[in-house]
Amino acid sequence: MMLAGHLKKAPLQIADSVVGAMDENPELIEKVEVKAPGFINFFIAPQAFQEIIQQILIKGKEYGRSDIGKSKKVMVEFVSANPTGPLTVGHGRQAVLGDSIARILEWNGYNVDREYYYNDAGRQMRLLGYSTYIRYRQLLGFDDKLTDDHYQGEYIIDIAGNIKEQFGDRFIDDPENEIFKKSAEEAIFEDIKRTLSDLDIKFDKFYNEKSLYDEGLIDDVLERLRAKNATYKKDDAIWFRAGDYGAAEDRVLWKSVVDEATYRLPDIVYHETKYKRGYDLMVDIFGADHHATYPDVLAGLRALGYDTENIKVLIHQFVTLTRAGEKFKMSTRKANYVTLSELIEEVGKDVVRYFYIMRGMKSHLNFDLELAKTEGDENPVFYLQYAHARISSILRNASVKGLSNTDDADLSLLSEEETLALINTLSEFSEVCILCGKTMEPQTLTTYLQRLATAFHKFYTVRRVISNDKALSKARLTLVKAVQIVLANGLNLLGVSAPERM
RNA sequence: GCCCCGAUAGCUCAAUGGAUAGAGCAUCUGCCUUCUAAGCAGAGGGUUGCAGGUUCGAGUCCUGCUCGGGGUACCA
Numbered sequence: 001m002m003l004a005g006h007l008k009k010a011p012l013q014i015a016d017s018v019v020g021a022m023d024e025n026p027e028l029i030e031k032v033e034v035k036a037p038g039f040i041n042f043f044i045a046p047q048a049f050q051e052i053i054q055q056i057l058i059k060g061k062e063y064g065r066s067d068i069g070k071s072k073k074v075m076v077e078f079v080s081a082n083p084t085g086p087l088t089v090g091h092g093r094q095a096v097l098g099d100s101i102a103r104i105l106e107w108n109g110y111n112v113d114r115e116y117y118y119n120d121a122g123r124q125m126r127l128l129g130y131s132t133y134i135r136y137r138q139l140l141g142f143d144d145k146l147t148d149d150h151y152q153g154e155y156i157i158d159i160a161g162n163i164k165e166q167f168g169d170r171f172i173d174d175p176e177n178e179i180f181k182k183s184a185e186e187a188i189f190e191d192i193k194r195t196l197s198d199l200d201i202k203f204d205k206f207y208n209e210k211s212l213y214d215e216g217l218i219d220d221v222l223e224r225l226r227a228k229n230a231t232y233k234k235d236d237a238i239w240f241r242a243g244d245y246g247a248a249e250d251r252v253l254w255k256s257v258v259d260e261a262t263y264r265l266p267d268i269v270y271h272e273t274k275y276k277r278g279y280d281l282m283v284d285i286f287g288a289d290h291h292a293t294y295p296d297v298l299a300g301l302r303a304l305g306y307d308t309e310n311i312k313v314l315i316h317q318f319v320t321l322t323r324a325g326e327k328f329k330m331s332t333r334k335a336n337y338v339t340l341s342e343l344i345e346e347v348g349k350d351v352v353r354y355f356y357i358m359r360g361m362k363s364h365l366n367f368d369l370e371l372a373k374t375e376g377d378e379n380p381v382f383y384l385q386y387a388h389a390r391i392s393s394i395l396r397n398a399s400v401k402g403l404s405n406t407d408d409a410d411l412s413l414l415s416e417e418e419t420l421a422l423i424n425t426l427s428e429f430s431e432v433c434i435l436c437g438k439t440m441e442p443q444t445l446t447t448y449l450q451r452l453a454t455a456f457h458k459f460y461t462v463r464r465v466i467s468n469d470k471a472l473s474k475a476r477l478t479l480v481k482a483v484q485i486v487l488a489n490g491l492n493l494l495g496v497s498a499p500e501r502m
Numbered sequence: 503g504c505c506c507c508g509a510u511a512g513c514u515c516a517a518u519g520g521a522u523a524g525a526g527c528a529u530c531u532g533c534c535u536u537c538u539a540a541g542c543a544g545a546g547g548g549u550u551g552c553a554g555g556u557u558c559g560a561g562u563c564c565u566g567c568u569c570g571g572g573g574u575a576c577c578a
Contacts, residue, residue: 379540
């Protein structure tokens with residue numbers, strides 16, 4: 001049909017001549033037909049289907065892997081939330097998205113590192129330390145008040161309590177003491193890591209912005225940019241000619257009001273370390289609120305002489321929280337939010353992960369708390385897991401009946417409509433994995449697994465696997481094992497468990 | 503003002519520029535003495551926000567609107 005324009009012929013005519021000129025292999029292709037407005041349909045021969053089932057059984061847990069990544073080094077940077085409070089439901093989307101993308105890239109032959117970048121030196125952290133100090137005073141009987149600027153969360157009272165427990169009133173008049181910020185940071189990071197681990201997410205590295213300063217990289221980059229005439233002075237501040245390197249407008253890199261860098265400079269420097277550390281591909285996952293900052297970072301890297309084509313920036317839209325249909329605004333500072341760990345506790349890891357990943361990252365995710373908490377049985381994740389558990393049950397029964405060994409199964413017996421439809425769906429798995437690896441859109445995989453589960457449930461309802469017909473039973477058991485492998489491999493890529501029983 | 507994302511069934515959302523736009527939830531009707539009914543079969547429900555354009559072909563690409571979200575700092 002794409003040729004129609006060039007050849008100035010009707011698509012149907014072209015299709016006819018293509019088919020006429022073909023010499024198809026009857027072992028792979030059963031028949032070929034032309035359909036309006038110009039499609040050519042190939043019917044796969046049953047032998048080819050049988051081959052797919054055998055491949056799945058042979059490769060098992062490895063089935064569906066590809067090597068399109070060619071062992072290239074990839075860094076996936078995500079979450080990167082500063083340690084000012086527990087992770088929110090919003091961070092959850094990014095955490096699950098990033099981890100699933102990392103899993104999919106690994107599955108496609110990339111050598112993946114997960115990294116979390118944070119800054120524990122800014123204004124927000126100072127406020128956090130001061131908020132802890134005030135809570136500490138309150139615990140010691142003073143009636144100091146928190147203002148709107150301060151962090152209101154209950155967790156800060158616990159942290160202050162620990163300081164009081166250990167040191168009594170020693171810091172009563174010492175708001176600047178490092179202990180407040182440090183204790184808060186440590187406790188909060190511990191909480192963040194616990195929450196991530198509850199989601200089966202492990203980072204290879206937590207990269208502290210501060211180390212960029214300690215190693216002198218900030219000054220070094222600033223100097224190199226200056227040497228390339230990519231910066232200029234205006235109003236006593238140092239500006240970066242971002243506009244000359246593809247960004248919208250020039251930006252301040254070094255403030256004049258305070259003698260310190262804006263966040264852009266360390267961001268640029270941090271990204272340069274990724275090049276220096278030898279990553280061939282860099283995936284950055286940000287929330288929609290960051291979309292304006294990355295063009296500056298890319299411009300900075302271009303100014304330093306890097307090709308930014310290997311940086312893939314994925315922007316996900318916000319999670320809109322509603323409670324019983326009503327929307328509400330959330331802020332870590334005001335502590336009027338539901339934490340990610342509370343959510344995990346309510347609905348479980350599998351539901352949380354699946355819920356986040358089943359929608360495209362470009363659309364807003366509507367998370368109704370009442371619904372998420374009561375959804376339980378209706379949640380689509382159970383539909384997939386149920387298919388897996390059902391197969392486990394069949395296999396247990398088969399083993400009781402002495403049908404465990406299916407090596408001599410005659411797969412040509414698998415010929416009914418629902419059966420072929422199931423095999424056909426199975427055969428798409430490898431392609432879907434590769435597609436996901438290229439687009440980095442995990443919801444393609446969830447949609448596929450839904451289809452596979454549906455095909456299985458339909459098959460299950462109509463065709464009994466274990467029957468008196470021993471040969472047929474063995475053939476169907478083989479098929480069902482293959483389905484289970486693909487379901488388990490797919491669920492594993494999403495970080496969702498594949499239970500034996502439900 | 504300018505920039506980014508969205509708008510698809512009552513609700514939440516799918517859909518490499520391809521065939522009759524699909525799921526789940528909700529509503530209605532059937533199916534459990536047989537491998538797990540957390541399932542299956544069926545019904546109803548659509549001018550894919552509006553107006554143009556490109557194309558053999560547009561939910562998908564382009565232009566202009568409308569509405570919603572997020573940005574647009576010498577905050578991160």
